Amino acid sequence: MNKIEIYEVGPRDGFQNISEYIPLETKLAIIDGLITAGIRHLQMTSFV
Numbered sequence: 001m002n003k004i005e006i007y008e009v010g011p012r013d014g015f016q017n018i019s020e021y022i023p024l025e026t027k028l029a030i031i032d033g034l035i036t037a038g039i040r041h042l043q044m045t046s047f048v
Helices: 010-016 024-036
Strands: none
Touching: 010 024
């Protein structure tokens, strides 16, 4: 079977589309959960 790679963009694309302030601790908890779940490719920021 071929390898499948998942690229998670939630920390980049998702957080910037929420109008309410998201505390850093919440962001870190979500990112930590993604890493714990096995996600290895995360996009964290964009320069727009």
